[in-house]
């Protein structure tokens with residue numbers, strides 16, 4: 001049985017949680033041949049939940065295991081598809097992030113990859129901040 005189709009639901013992977021979600025777009029095979037899977041992942045985006053966090057002014061910290069992530073050479077940024085997510089996440093207001101890490105953060109930057117231990121340390125320091 002051939003379960004391919006000439007239309008496919010486009011999906012993006014959420015940068016933050018790595019979960020695929022529907023973009024609401026349909027992909028169409030130009031020759032109308034049944035060449036497509038039911039769902040096609042075409043890139044990265046933000047799922048509804050994390051888009052909302054981003055809109056609310058949060059930046060997501062995504063913990064990655066550098067041992068298992070595709071090692072970026074030199075100072076190259078880790079690409080989303082190379083990152084091995086540990087599953088630990090944190091959200092910080094952008095200005096808080098900039099203050100704690102002492103780095104400016106671009107308005108369109110929705111997430112930052114951090115090494116194991118960073119989020120834990122952050123949460124314990126935030127917990128004691130009051």
Ligand SMILES: [Zn+2]
Pocket residue numbers: 014015016017018019046047048049050
């Ligand atoms: Zn998400």
